[in-house]
Amino acid sequence: MVGAATPEYRALLPGSLVESAPDAAGPVRRTARDWFVDTVFFLFALLLAVSLAAYSYESGIDEGRTTLDLAMGVLCCFGLWLRRRWPVGVAVVVTAAGLYSATSLGAAVVAFFTVVVHRRAAAVALVGLFGVVGGVVFAVLRPEWSTSPLWTDMIWSVVVTALILGWGLVVRARRQLVFSLRDRAHRAEAEQQLRVAQARQAERARIAREMHDVLAHRISLLSLHAGALEFRPDAPPEEVARAAGVIRDSAHQALQELREVIGVLREDPAEDAPDRPQPTLADLPALIDESRAAGMRVRLDHQVADLAEVPAAVGRNAYRIVQEGLTNARKHAYGSTVDVIVAGAAGGGLSVEVRNPWPVGVPVGPEIPGTGTGLVGLTERATLAGGRLEHGRTPSGDFRLWAWLPWPV
Structure with missing residues (x-):
């Protein structure tokens, strides 16, 4: 009504x-x-x-x-x-x-x-x-x-009233139908806009999560090299120049990636805008070499026949897990040896493990600040991918970060 x-x-x-x-x-x-x-x-x-x-x-x-x-x-x-x-x-x-x-x-x-x-x-x-x-x-x-007789007048009065009533009910029903259709159209449009906004927010959250992983890795490398220069003021000029070059390159890359993510978060990306290149598991050796160049002792054991065969989505998640594990090792277990183990096959899933000795006492290297949200983000990433993630201290005294990700055939 x-x-x-x-x-x-x-x-x-x-x-x-x-x-x-x-x-x-x-x-x-x-x-x-x-x-x-x-x-x-x-x-x-x-x-x-x-x-x-x-x-x-x-x-x-x-x-x-x-x-x-x-x-x-x-x-x-x-x-x-x-x-x-x-x-x-x-x-x-x-x-x-x-x-x-x-x-x-x-x-x-x-x-x-x-x-x-x-x-x-x-x-x-x-x-x-x-x-x-x-x-x-x-x-x-x-x-x-x-x-005419009175009863005839009464019948005519009822008939005329019924005709007006029927005419009004038809008009009213038609208007209510049109109003209902218009209301449904408005609701569908509002729901579509809400879905678009939710998708945009989810995409921005994904970008922010990616940039956390990238920037944490870059800045931890930068802090590591800066700390080395601080603790080794008598280092040979060649080592100082090499460390300064790494600091410059890492800072430049961190700033460039920060500009990209701020630009994406400030403005709605165009529908036809290409996605920025994402790492895959084939880029894992380069990540290990980068960490080694920063002074870390990293041992890589990949039991996958061809890292390039791993699907892009699975490989990207595995890459981010290893990257965060190395970053945490630099923060909390400076100078220790880190073991990275990647194993799996199509149909059986892909397992990623990053292990390092549990830090004892005060680290001898520079202290790198952190937010403590990296492992939370990794857990969410693995869960959304359909896998699982575990982290904590092992009975042998090591810190172990382990994840399993589905690898479809």
């Missing part, structure tokens, strides 16, 4: 008989189509009133009664301009006038139609019953307008 007409509903049903009930901001203004429809119904009711009055004059009915009848009918016609604001009130007044005035018939039809379209069933039933009774009372008060 439609209550007070909202601007959205009026836009949905232009030119309709939508009521204009007042609200806190005042009555709803009529649109151009509303004015057109209201004018058509007003002219219909007025023309019918004049026609009935002309018939009354020609039929020899008392001119005084006819003049009074016409005056009441014209007033009812003008009252139709208020039906959008007070549909039930106008219908009751017009029907009450119809107890005596035959020329108010057109106004009564329009008023009752408005109530049927826009009011609840209880109000429709009461106004309709009043109209049926009013038709019978009119036949009693104005017998000059009817030459």
